[in-house]
Amino acid sequence: MFLRRKDMLPYLLLLPSILLLLGITIYPIIYALNLSFYKWGMTSGEPMVYVGLDNYSKLVSDPEYHNALANTLFFTAMTITLSFTIGLMIAILLNSEVGGLSIYRTVIMIPTILTPVVIGISFRFLYNYDIGLINYFLGVVGLTKQPWLGDPSLALPALALVDVWEWTPFMTLILFAGLQSLPDAPFEAAQIDGASSFQRFRYITLPLLKPAISVAVLIRTMDAFRWFDTIYAMTKGGPGIATETLSVFTWRHGFLYFDMGYATSSALVMLFIIELFCWIYMKTTFKRERE
Amino acid sequence: MMKGILKTLFTHVILIIFTVIALFPFVWIITNSFKTRVQVFAIPPVWIFEPTFTNYADLLLEGDFPSHILNSCIITLTSVSLALFLGVPAAYIFDRYRIKSKESMYFFIFTIRMGPAIAFAIPLYLICNTLGILDTHIALVLIYQTFNLPFVIWMMRGFFQEVPSEIDEAALIDGCSRMKAFFYVVLPLVKTGIFASAILSVIFSWNEFFLASVITRSVARTIPVDMPAFIGLTRIHWEKMCAAGSIAAIPVLFFALIVRKQLIRGLTLGSIKG
Numbered sequence: 001m002f003l004r005r006k007d008m009l010p011y012l013l014l015l016p017s018i019l020l021l022l023g024i025t026i027y028p029i030i031y032a033l034n035l036s037f038y039k040w041g042m043t044s045g046e047p048m049v050y051v052g053l054d055n056y057s058k059l060v061s062d063p064e065y066h067n068a069l070a071n072t073l074f075f076t077a078m079t080i081t082l083s084f085t086i087g088l089m090i091a092i093l094l095n096s097e098v099g100g101l102s103i104y105r106t107v108i109m110i111p112t113i114l115t116p117v118v119i120g121i122s123f124r125f126l127y128n129y130d131i132g133l134i135n136y137f138l139g140v141v142g143l144t145k146q147p148w149l150g151d152p153s154l155a156l157p158a159l160a161l162v163d164v165w166e167w168t169p170f171m172t173l174i175l176f177a178g179l180q181s182l183p184d185a186p187f188e189a190a191q192i193d194g195a196s197s198f199q200r201f202r203y204i205t206l207p208l209l210k211p212a213i214s215v216a217v218l219i220r221t222m223d224a225f226r227w228f229d230t231i232y233a234m235t236k237g238g239p240g241i242a243t244e245t246l247s248v249f250t251w252r253h254g255f256l257y258f259d260m261g262y263a264t265s266s267a268l269v270m271l272f273i274i275e276l277f278c279w280i281y282m283k284t285t286f287k288r289e290r291e
Numbered sequence: 292m293m294k295g296i297l298k299t300l301f302t303h304v305i306l307i308i309f310t311v312i313a314l315f316p317f318v319w320i321i322t323n324s325f326k327t328r329v330q331v332f333a334i335p336p337v338w339i340f341e342p343t344f345t346n347y348a349d350l351l352l353e354g355d356f357p358s359h360i361l362n363s364c365i366i367t368l369t370s371v372s373l374a375l376f377l378g379v380p381a382a383y384i385f386d387r388y389r390i391k392s393k394e395s396m397y398f399f400i401f402t403i404r405m406g407p408a409i410a411f412a413i414p415l416y417l418i419c420n421t422l423g424i425l426d427t428h429i430a431l432v433l434i435y436q437t438f439n440l441p442f443v444i445w446m447m448r449g450f451f452q453e454v455p456s457e458i459d460e461a462a463l464i465d466g467c468s469r470m471k472a473f474f475y476v477v478l479p480l481v482k483t484g485i486f487a488s489a490i491l492s493v494i495f496s497w498n499e500f501f502l503a504s505v506i507t508r509s510v511a512r513t514i515p516v517d518m519p520a521f522i523g524l525t526r527i528h529w530e531k532m533c534a535a536g537s538i539a540a541i542p543v544l545f546f547a548l549i550v551r552k553q554l555i556r557g558l559t560l561g562s563i564k565g
Contacts (some may be wrong), residue, residue, distance in 0.1 A: 021441070090306070104309075164315070
């Protein structure tokens with residue numbers, strides 16, 4: 001009896017957490033899954049109508065959904081590529097044998113921890129055509145002003161640049177931590193063998209840094225894919241739907257049109273894609289721990 | 292020798308440029324929060340001016356903003372306390388005990404943390420609407436567990452892993468109960484971890500915008516939800532937005548400085564021990 005009670009203890013302590021998480025995530029997802037089979041304009045006063053998989057087939061053929069998907073992929077690809085490239089260069093500089101570099105590590109993390117919606121609105125101000133500082137500086141160096149967030153072809157790259165600004169320090173610090181943990185021996189051996197510094201980077205640093213790189217890229221991909229705050233604060237998906245990502249598309253159908261069935265089907269597709277990434281992430285990080 | 296000096300110079304110049312770009316928007320927001328409305332709109336920008344505190348005074352002495360600061364504090368502190376209270380023991384058990392299908396539970400917790408907020412937001416909004424708890428503190432405190440609780444469990448499991456289980460066993464042999472061993476022997480050894488998890492959860496909760504904007508209207512409204520409201524249709528309050536943004540940023544900066552050593556570990560859910 002005593003032993004059995006003891007064995008129950010771990011379950012008793014886990015139970016509240018698991019129950020709470022089931023209540024605020026799994027139950028809502030089942031609720032959403034059910035809802036995604038209905039057509040329901042929440043504010044229209046009309047009853048819910050069962051439509052089967054119609055919401056999902058509507059997603060497949062909706063050009064606005066294709067637009068949101070393409071924007072999300074562009075946004076994610078641009079921010080990951082740029083923040084990774086710049087982040088790696090800065091991390092290598094931070095890792096060089098030069099004195100007085102630790103102060104930079106503390107200061108550059110500021111963009112990453114600031115409230116994202118504050119960042120979004122600040123950049124909306126900076127990008128402003130008339131009073132924004134970016135156009136002012138362009139004018140100072142003799143370039144023409146750009147309607148950054150007003151031009152459909154400029155707005156999405158402009159938003160992605162804000163994301164690059166916000167998250168490059170994060171990339172830098174992860175890659176720096178990775179560089180710091182590299183062993184010295186292979187580098188010394190390569191130096192003795194006469195490898196050039198590029199060869200050492202290409203054939204020793206990059207392969208050894210792969211775990212840190214995969215963590216950074218996967219976490220950032222999942223984050224960029226679901227990103228909402230700064231996009232909402234700067235353009236709400238506009239002009240038109242030029243900067244609408246999957247999150248904003250879902251938000252618009254859910255909380256502007258109250259077309260809850262359609263919005264949940266879109267949200268669940270997003271969830272599925274991110275779960276897939278989580279699975280890859282777990283495979284890569286856990287494989288590393290076992291080795 | 293010459294090459295060494297050049298290298299030092301080059302490294303510092305590039306890093307200074309990078310740091311200036313990283314800091315400039317933030318410094319500019321703080322500067323603007325001390326300007327008058329006319330100065331904020333001036334082009335070319337006014338660099339030297341006599342600071343005014345009217346933006347802060349307007350925000351803090353009239354209107355709803357003070358109550359939104361209070362809401363942010365209440366919701367952040369309650370939700371982080373709840374996450375620690377439930378999450379720290381759960382993490383300990385995840386690390387120490389053999390439990391059926393533990394790894395799949397653990398994977399489930401991770402996927403919740405990384406899931407898109409919008410996927411939870413629509414059903415949670417409808418459920419809160421049915422329960423009549425939209426725009427209440429308790430609704431947001433519970434909903435914030437979708438990211439705080441998984442985060443605490445993941446972070447703390449990593450810290451418990453660093454404490455050898457021989458320590459618990461020694462305490463048990465010395466006659467401690469399991470509870471006592473956990474509270475008096477193991478917990479003090481993971482103090483840093485609890486502290487870092489708490490502060491990072493505070494930062495995430497304080498900054499959270501999307502769920503708060505969906506669940507709250509006026510009574511439980513938090514600071515981030517206020518931000519877009521300064522840019523209204525009729526009048527654009529850049530100067531007040533800058534003051535409000537600075538108020539939102541100060542605690543976060545302060546906390547981030549305290550946990551700067553654990554920041555990367557926290558942002559990668561323990562995958563990188565930076």
